[in-house]
Amino acid sequence: xxxxxxxxxxxxxxxxxxxxxxxxxxxxxxxxxxxxxxxxxxxxxxxxxxxxxxxxxxxxxxxxxxxxxxxxxxxxxxxxxxxxxxxxxxxxxxxxxxxxxxxxxxxxxxxxxxx
Amino acid sequence: xxxxxxxxxxxxxxxxxxxxxxxxxxxxxxxxxxxxxxxxxxxxxxxxxxxxxxxxxxxxxxxxxxxxxxxxxxxxxxxxxxxxxxxxxxxxxxxxxxxxxxxxxxxxxxxxxx
Numbered sequence: 001x002x003x004x005x006x007x008x009x010x011x012x013x014x015x016x017x018x019x020x021x022x023x024x025x026x027x028x029x030x031x032x033x034x035x036x037x038x039x040x041x042x043x044x045x046x047x048x049x050x051x052x053x054x055x056x057x058x059x060x061x062x063x064x065x066x067x068x069x070x071x072x073x074x075x076x077x078x079x080x081x082x083x084x085x086x087x088x089x090x091x092x093x094x095x096x097x098x099x100x101x102x103x104x105x106x107x108x109x110x111x112x113x114x115x
Numbered sequence: 116x117x118x119x120x121x122x123x124x125x126x127x128x129x130x131x132x133x134x135x136x137x138x139x140x141x142x143x144x145x146x147x148x149x150x151x152x153x154x155x156x157x158x159x160x161x162x163x164x165x166x167x168x169x170x171x172x173x174x175x176x177x178x179x180x181x182x183x184x185x186x187x188x189x190x191x192x193x194x195x196x197x198x199x200x201x202x203x204x205x206x207x208x209x210x211x212x213x214x215x216x217x218x219x220x221x222x223x224x225x226x227x228x229x
Binding site for chain 2: 051
């Protein structure tokens with residue numbers, strides 16, 4: 001069965017420190033992987049995606065993510081956190097071998113950056 | 116650029132009432148979808164459409180109807196509101212039928228059913 005896990009409900013990081021938000025997935029075919037961010041009382045915004053090619057993907061606002069096929073992971077990272085990065089982050093996956101036009105979503109991780 | 120526009124932003128209904136959440140996009144996207152977001156449960160797909168005249172069910176379709184008469188509009192109808200439908204609803208569109216393209220989301224509609 002297809003699934004996405006975000007094992008941490010909340011991640012706390014001090015401003016200026018590196019941050020990691022974890023995501024693991026399970027699909028039968030090749031994965032298309034996405035990260036989205038949601039600021040309070042707003043819709044979700046696309047951050048970055050992995051489709052094929054280089055395992056390290058760079059996205060908006062200085063975020064990057066590394067696709068690790070052997071560990072079935074796609075962790076979101078940023079070298080130096082900003083207070084403005086505080087938000088809810090969602091990982092999503094699509095199985096490239098399934099034409100059901102649906103994404104599988106993680107439950108979300110709340111990121112809190114403390115000054 | 117308006118992107119994806121949802122109305123209303125807030126709505127309070129009584130149990131049994133019906134209503135329509137409106138969604139419009141101006142990006143000429145073929146794919147449109149409706150999600151509901153509940154605390155701790157992430158996003159759950161209600162219905163989606165891959166083009167005008169084509170709709171299909173997602174993970175939680177019961178109690179909701181959709182139609183897609185034009186590329187731009189994708190309204191979500193609650194037939195007989197129940198307290199379990201209290202949620203935040205998001206409309207989202209994508210340019211390539213959600214193959215490799217990202218989703219563009221509206222600002223959300225917060226619905227309370229009493």
